[in-house]
Amino acid sequence: MHEALGKTGTNELAAVPRELNLGCGLKRREACLNVDRAAPVGPDLVWDLNRYPYPLPKSRFRRIYASDVVEHLENVPDFIGNAHRLLVPDGLLEITTPHFSCANSYTNLTHRHHLGYFSFDYFTTDNELNFYSDARFEIMERQIVFQQNLLNRFVRRLANRHQSTYEQQFAWTFPAWFMIFRLRAVK
Numbered sequence: 700m701h702e703a704l705g706k707t708g709t710n711e712l713a714a715v716p717r718e719l720n721l722g723c724g725l726k727r728r729e730a731c732l733n734v735d736r737a738a739p740v741g742p743d744l745v746w747d748l749n750r751y752p753y754p755l756p757k758s759r760f761r762r763i764y765a766s767d768v769v770e771h772l773e774n775v776p777d778f779i780g781n782a783h784r785l786l787v788p789d790g791l792l793e794i795t796t797p798h799f800s801c802a803n804s805y806t807n808l809t810h811r812h813h814l815g816y817f818s819f820d821y822f823t824t825d826n827e828l829n830f831y832s833d834a835r836f837e838i839m840e841r842q843i844v845f846q847q848n849l850l851n852r853f854v855r856r857l858a859n860r861h862q863s864t865y866e867q868q869f870a871w872t873f874p875a876w877f878m879i880f881r882l883r884a885v886k
Contacts, residue, residue, distance in 0.1 A: 715732055715756070715759065716730060716731055716732045717759070717760055717761045717762075718730055718731040718732070718760060718761060718762045718763070718764070719731055719732050719734065719755070719760045719762070719763045719764070719785065720732065720733045720734065720763075720764045720766075721734050721748060721763060721764065721765045721768055721782070722734070722735055722748055722765060722766070722767070722768030722771070723735045723740065723742055724737070724740055724767070725740055726766055726767075727740075727741070727742075728764060731764065732744060732755075732760075734746050734748070734753075736748065748768065748772060748778065749772060749773045749774070751777050751780075751781055752781055752784065753781050753785065755785055756785075757784055757785065758784075758785070758786065758787050758788070758886075759785060759787070760785050760786055760787065760790055761786075761787055761790050761791070762790060762791045762792075762793065763782050763785060763786060763790070763791070763792045763793070764793050765778075765782070765792065765793070765794045765795070766793075766794075766795040767795060767796065767797075768794075768796075769794055769796050769812065769814070770796050770797060770804070770807075770810045770811065770812045770813070770814065771809050771810060771811060772811065772812070773811065775812055775818075776821070776822075776831045776832040776834075777832075779792075779819075779822055779832055779834050779836075780832045780833065780834045782834075783822075783832075783834035783835070783836070783884050783886075784834075786884040786886075787884070788884060788885075788886040789883055789884060789886075790883070790884045791839070791881055791882065791883055791884075792836065792880075792881075792882040792883075792884065793879070793880070793881050793882075794819070794878075794879070794880040794882070795877055795878070795879050795880075796814050796877060796878055796880075797810070797813075797814075797876070797877050797878075798814070798815065798816075798843055798844075798870070798874070798875035798876065798877055798878050799813040799814060799815050799866075799870070800866075800870035800871060800874035800875050801874055801875055801876050801877060802874065814878070815866050815878075816841065816843060816862040816865075816866055816878065817862070817863075817866075819836070819838065819841075819880055819882060820838070822834055822835060822836045822882070823835065823836060823837065823838060824837075824885065834884075835884075835885040835886075836882035836883060836884060836885060837882070837883045837885055838880065838881075838882055839881045839882065839883050840879070840880070840881040841878065841879065841880045841881070842859055842878065842879050843855065843858045843859055843862070843865070843875045843878050844875065844876050844877050844878065844879065845858070845873075845875055845876050846876050850873075851873070854869075854873045857869075858873075858875065
């Protein structure tokens, strides 16, 4: 792949997949353009996601995956803004990230951010603090995921029904594992 896909010709652009896997690491997706800064993992495009803007065509992608990526970045609002720029109208951004109560959120020394259930509300139209970015999304789905055991089945149901109560009162007693967000680009 080219270093600057945003400057490719029409014929070359037709070959670019319509799905994007940002920060792919070892989790390559076959139907996607896989992007990572680490050349040894074999991405289609070697690019540091902390460098903006991304060298990819605007409004090109139907779906962007960011699995275990945002917690490592220098600036989450810039990342979200760039993902929004790359998505087609109504395109989906799927983010997987550790919940702040997960021990791995703090154990991994490369994590810069510790996120919660409401972290991406800042990019919705109705949030009073949405001035960090012009990018707007509708939250289609979000869930807190727990390691599987009998107790956590019960805790998972309560945490996903009463998110504020869980995060404010029970997250440190019954730590979550990770979260999944599916955000629809509003353009």
